[in-house]
Amino acid sequence: MSELPLLTLPLLRDEDVVIARRRAREAAERAGFERQDATRIATAVSEVARNAHEYAGGGTVELFVADDSLGVRVADQGPGIPRLDEVLGGRYISSTGLGAGITGARRLMHAFRIDTAEGRGTTVVMSMKLPAGTRLAEADAARLAAELARAAPPEPVRELHEQNREVLRALATLEERQDDLVRLNRELEDTNRGVVALYAELDQRAEQLRQANDLKAQFLSYMSHEFRTPLDSILALSGLLLDRTDGPLTPEQETQVGFVRRSARDLLDMVDDLLAASRVDAGQVKVRPSRFAVEDVYNAVRAMLRPLTDGGAPPLVWEVEPGLPSLHTDEAKVAQILRNLISNALKFTERGEVRISAARGPGEGTVLFRVADTGIGIAPEDRERIFRDFAQVESHLQRRVRGSGLGLPLSRKLAVLLGGDLHVESTSGAGSVFSLVVPYTYTEPAAQG
């Protein structure tokens, strides 16, 4: 019986070896071989086809039916196998396939014949007997050939390839994401470290500032104290001179000693303000609450202001809302604030009057004192500045009147100390209104820290 051809496959690329073994397996299964034998045939085809592809640069694989066998012919036009005896004897050591190719294929198949000659290529024909009871007539072989020809290259494989590629893409994307995350994390860590360092620096600065402030308060407190002693001497001695204790003075001398005395008193006032302000800053000022009526404060302030209101000063107008309850807070401090505000108002008022009023405050349980003048007023940009230590507003009156720039800051500090606040409203050129709000009843602030 002659050969009945089933399928011819070219061996050109790497993938053709895979196709050859797949088609061989398919043909074997269709021809009725068991799974094990189909695997043997496919493996043998794979070995021989690889050799043809690898060493001979390509060839063809033919599948055919001959007698009661499935046959495979692998032919190439390569250089032939130079040491066939060694290869077949298993003595040849291959550098690629464990040296099992040809000998292995021979063991797997029932019949194996190899023809090779140098320069004329190699042809391997091998076959396996069909399972017992299976016969393939000419018609069967033709049908088998047609089936094999029809069977398209298996789709699932292509699909798997596609899925593989997808998985690979997904993995690559994941890796990228992870890299991004790592980078982001690193960036965040850096930022975090920066923030922590910044915080430490801020803490340090705050500590330095606190120390500087403490030092300032301490310094002012000491200095003010040291200033007062010589000033008291000047005042006492000039008083002795003016009393003619040391003999008569000429009118000119009397005027000059009067200047000395007034300047010393001004200076003492400033030193007192400075001392008071630094004491408030240092937290050394105690509130001594007592019960008193608004009129009592007015009287006290009036007495304090007498030296200023003598002569050509603008008149003071005192007002109290009827039925205002009495206060229970530090009378001396309220008086001090009012005195500061009024003396300030007098300094900057050339014409008109200074009106002092007391009324119920805007908040529950507070009293509102207002000191309104008709003076030069305060420009908007200066309204908060005047509450800062040593701040003074330039004006034509500033040169004439003396001041340390501590009166208003001290007043506000005292107001806050009493649980209230001090504000100013003003129209440039039309006057200012200072509003002092304090609670009727002083309550100790909750201990801090």
Added chain:
Amino acid sequence: MERIPILKMGRVLLVTIQVDMHDRLALALQDDLTTRIAQSGARGVLIDISSLDVVDSFIGRVLADIAAMSRVLVAETVVVGMQPAVAITLVELGLSLPGVRTALNVERGMELLRAALVEEEEEEYEDAGEEDAGAGE
């Protein structure tokens, strides 16, 4: 270019070969795997070949090479899911996959790798302990 995906599960690299690999693809897998082991410091490689119905001498050699190379890189390789027909054919071919550990399926393979890793860690632990003891004397 075509590639076989490699998944990382903890300290184990998992490769499921679902396509009939041609030779270049098999070599690419070998390269990729060794690179990944070195990069990730994986201690185990699990290769599932249950979908392969032909393993010829070349692929057999690649599997053996992967096992040998990963051992040099301190990773254990287990090949799982080999079909009986493939196993028989391999033996008939004269291949025994030297140095390749095998397991019936992925679960068994994982157990094998896990056991190997635990054992190894214990040994490392003991070694460290002995060193400490020596230093104390």
